[in-house]
Amino acid sequence: MPSLYIHIPFCKNKCRYCGFYSETIENYTEQYISAIFRDLDRSEYSQFETIYIGGGTPSVISEDNLEKLLKKISEINKITPLEFSFEANPESLTKGKIGILKDYGVSRISLGVQSLDDDVLKFLGRIHTSKDVFKVIEYINNCGIFQINCDLMYDIPRIEKDKVLSTLKELVKLPIHHVSAYNYSFDTDFMKEFKDVDQKTLFYEVKGVLEDSGFHQYEISNFAKSGFHSKHNMKYWKMEEYIGIGISAHSMLYDGKDRIRFANEGDILSFIKNEHSIVKETIALEDQIIEDIVFGLRMNEGVNIISLSDKYFYNMDNFLKNMYNLFQEGLLEIRGENLCLTNYGQLFLDYVQQYLWDLFYL
Ligand SMILES: C[S@@+](CC[C@H](N)C(=O)[O-])C[C@H]1O[C@@H](n2cnc3c(N)ncnc32)[C@H](O)[C@@H]1O
Ligand code: SF4
Numbered sequence: 001m002p003s004l005y006i007h008i009p010f011c012k013n014k015c016r017y018c019g020f021y022s023e024t025i026e027n028y029t030e031q032y033i034s035a036i037f038r039d040l041d042r043s044e045y046s047q048f049e050t051i052y053i054g055g056g057t058p059s060v061i062s063e064d065n066l067e068k069l070l071k072k073i074s075e076i077n078k079i080t081p082l083e084f085s086f087e088a089n090p091e092s093l094t095k096g097k098i099g100i101l102k103d104y105g106v107s108r109i110s111l112g113v114q115s116l117d118d119d120v121l122k123f124l125g126r127i128h129t130s131k132d133v134f135k136v137i138e139y140i141n142n143c144g145i146f147q148i149n150c151d152l153m154y155d156i157p158r159i160e161k162d163k164v165l166s167t168l169k170e171l172v173k174l175p176i177h178h179v180s181a182y183n184y185s186f187d188t189d190f191m192k193e194f195k196d197v198d199q200k201t202l203f204y205e206v207k208g209v210l211e212d213s214g215f216h217q218y219e220i221s222n223f224a225k226s227g228f229h230s231k232h233n234m235k236y237w238k239m240e241e242y243i244g245i246g247i248s249a250h251s252m253l254y255d256g257k258d259r260i261r262f263a264n265e266g267d268i269l270s271f272i273k274n275e276h277s278i279v280k281e282t283i284a285l286e287d288q289i290i291e292d293i294v295f296g297l298r299m300n301e302g303v304n305i306i307s308l309s310d311k312y313f314y315n316m317d318n319f320l321k322n323m324y325n326l327f328q329e330g331l332l333e334i335r336g337e338n339l340c341l342t343n344y345g346q347l348f349l350d351y352v353q354q355y356l357w358d359l360f361y362l
Contacts, residue, residue: 039246070100152180249263
């Protein structure tokens with residue numbers, strides 16, 4: 001059964017570091033939501049295993065629009081999803097909106113926290129303060145039904161190590177269930193001049209604080225208290241089906257043995273007018289195994305090589321032999337039937353992925 005992703009591309013303000021597609025114009029919200037309904041109605045699916053409303057900033061839309069959107073989803077989806085996540089920013093998630101989310105069965109709120117240091121937040125161009133974060137977490141918990149994730153960033157150039165670690169230490173004391181910790185990526189021009197500066201990463205320190213506080217790493221950037229991993233996101237890393245609705249959303253479905261990806265490209269107006277382009281990519285069966293491996297290595301459990309060779313009728317022996325250098329360098333290991341990154345290898349995910357990709361097509 002596929003999952004459903006809905007993209008809300010509006011933000012109150014554009015953060016200086018963020019390269020994701022979003023616009024600050026909100027006067028198109030109603031038309032955009034009607035266009036989402038148009039695509040939901042066209043979809044042949046009426047059951048979604050998990051649902052994720054992401055952005056942009058879904059919490060910027062008005063209470064009326066939020067209710068309209070959630071009502072429509074509840075009419076289309078004929079089952080209770082295993083997990084229903086909603087992405088929000090601390091300053092725009094009001095008590096009223098939290099109540100609406102609860103009424104329509106949202107089970108998980110992912111909050112964009114980034115830092116609990118007000119100077120860092122200002123430097124990044126965020127419009128919330130640490131106080132907003134504490135307040136909103138209290139509101140959410142008073143509602144009593146939600147799992148909470150907090151997104152944060154580290155390895156931000158010019159931000160001292162102490163500020164990141166004290167944010168983390170404060171964050172793990174809060175009543176939350178999950179942390180997504182992203183190392184800074186240079187997606188915009190903001191601080192591009194620091195890109196090639198050899199900077200020590202805080203990856204192990206971040207991982208250490210989270211693990212010591214009971215948040216177990218299950219994916220390179222994701223940490224959860226026991227049982228609270230994101231079921232929706234796991235489906236992406238396990239190459240399972242999902243439908244993406246909205247501008248810049250992606251879908252992945254299987255057609256017979258082919259894996260098909262669709263990307264909605266264009267801007268908000270083109271999506272509203274139904275004039276956006278849908279870019280389709282077909283991945284034949286023989287090319288799927290390498291995708292499963294490179295995506296799967298993001299997860300701590302890695303990939304089961306016996307299941308993969310059975311599924312794709314592929315003899316892994318030669319491929320594994322040719323990865324010798326990666327084992328030798330301590331980047332990869334075999335645990336039971338699974339091929340996994342080592343703790344050291346997690347620092348070099350991109351390198352390992354590229355190496356395996358090149359090796360597969362050699
Ligand atoms: C695209 S945002 C959407 C959620 C929400 N609007 C927010 O601001 O948190 C999802 C997450 O991506 C991460 N992110 C965005 N730009 C990033 C960058 N340049 N480097 C690292 N993480 C980034 C942030 O942690 C952010 O919370
Ligand atoms: S980080 Fe979030 S709020 Fe900031 S611009 Fe990106 S999507 Fe919008």
